[in-house]
Amino acid sequence: GAGVSQSPRYKVAKRGQDVALRCDPISGHVSLFWYQQALGQGPEFLTYFQNEAQLDKSGLPSDRFFAERPEGSVSTLKIQRTQQEDSAVYLCASSLEALNNEQFFGPGTRLTVL
Amino acid sequence: SQKIEQNSEALNIQEGKTATLTCNYTNYSPAYLQWYRQDPGRGPVFLLLIRENEKEKRKERLKVTFDTTLKQSLFHITASQPADSATYLCALDRGSTLGRLYFGRGTQLTVWP
Numbered sequence: 001g002a003g004v005s006q007s008p009r010y011k012v013a014k015r016g017q018d019v020a021l022r023c024d025p026i027s028g029h030v031s032l033f034w035y036q037q038a039l040g041q042g043p044e045f046l047t048y049f050q051n052e053a054q055l056d057k058s059g060l061p062s063d064r065f066f067a068e069r070p071e072g073s074v075s076t077l078k079i080q081r082t083q084q085e086d087s088a089v090y091l092c093a094s095s096l097e098a099l100n101n102e103q104f105f106g107p108g109t110r111l112t113v114l
Numbered sequence: 115s116q117k118i119e120q121n122s123e124a125l126n127i128q129e130g131k132t133a134t135l136t137c138n139y140t141n142y143s144p145a146y147l148q149w150y151r152q153d154p155g156r157g158p159v160f161l162l163l164i165r166e167n168e169k170e171k172r173k174e175r176l177k178v179t180f181d182t183t184l185k186q187s188l189f190h191i192t193a194s195q196p197a198d199s200a201t202y203l204c205a206l207d208r209g210s211t212l213g214r215l216y217f218g219r220g221t222q223l224t225v226w227p
Contacts, residue, residue, distance in 0.1 A: 004157070031213055042118075042203050042217030043158065056212050091157050095213065102148065103215065105157030 004106035006092050012112045013082045021077045021109045025094030032075050033103060034067055035091040043091055049075060082113045117141060118218040120204055126224045127194060135189040135221045137204030144216075145209025147180055147187050152201045152220065161202075162189075194225045 005024045013019050025032050031050055035043035036059075045059040051072035060067070064083075069075040079086055089110050093103040121136035137147070146165055150158035164171045164180045164187070171178045177190040191198050201222045205215040 033213070033215075035217075040123075040219065042205075042219045043215075045214045045216070048212055048214060050212070056214060059214075093157070097213075101213065102160035102163060103158075103213075105150075105159070107155070107157050 004092055004094055004104050006090075006106040006109050008109060009107060010110050010112075012114065014114055015083060016081050018078065018080045019082055019111065021079075021090050021111070023075045023077070023092030023094075023106060025073065025075070025092070026104055027073075029094035029096055029104070031095045031097060031101070031103075032069055033093045033095075034075070034077050035093065036061075037089045037091055037108070039088075046077070046090075079111075082111075084113050087111055087113045118204060118206060118216055120202075120218040120221045122221055123219070124222045124224070126226065129195060129225055129227050131194055133191040133194050133198070133223055133225070135202050135204075135223070137187040137189065137218055139185050139206055142208055143182055143185070144206035146207040147178075148205045148207065148215065149176075149178060149187075149189050150203040150205060150217075152203055158203055191223075194223075196225050196227055199224050 007022045034046040037043045047067045048056040049069040064080045066078045089108040091108045093105045095101040095103045117140045119138045148163045149161045152158045162178045164178045175192045179188045201220040203220045204218040
């Protein structure tokens, strides 16, 4: 594909439901990042993968958040027992390498928790 | 923790003028500083990267400066056009955090005809 794709684009969940958000990075990109963007704010780092290894998950806000990238390409961000404060846009980005490389962002998944 | 401030939430200028956006940071000095453009409903798009040992970088109508003494970056768009209207995000890379970017909240630029 030409760029990073994410699905679904929009997700509405009832409080307490589990959700799974998918990211398809650019083929061949080693690094993959997840960010959370609240309305009117800049993206906030959640977690980072280098191939299939999750090297940094310090930004995950709670143990309800879990991310994986089992084969070093597609990644899934899972949120268990969603809360209203989880409502945000979740952005995925990939880059050829981690350091001093531009990051290519997907369009994001807008999650609304009712 | 790293704190990044972008000068204002909104900037309105007339077409043809130069837009200047400011990014100030505290605490750690970044190894790299990046600027992104974000349109409504879309993900950020990379524009420019400048390293700590570089004073200035240019790309077409865009210019970025980096002053590590002032802990500040300026982002200029010359001969602005209505199509430049978007939110511009400043992002810091500390160089030791595996590519993690610290973003400011962005400045919404509106260029009116």
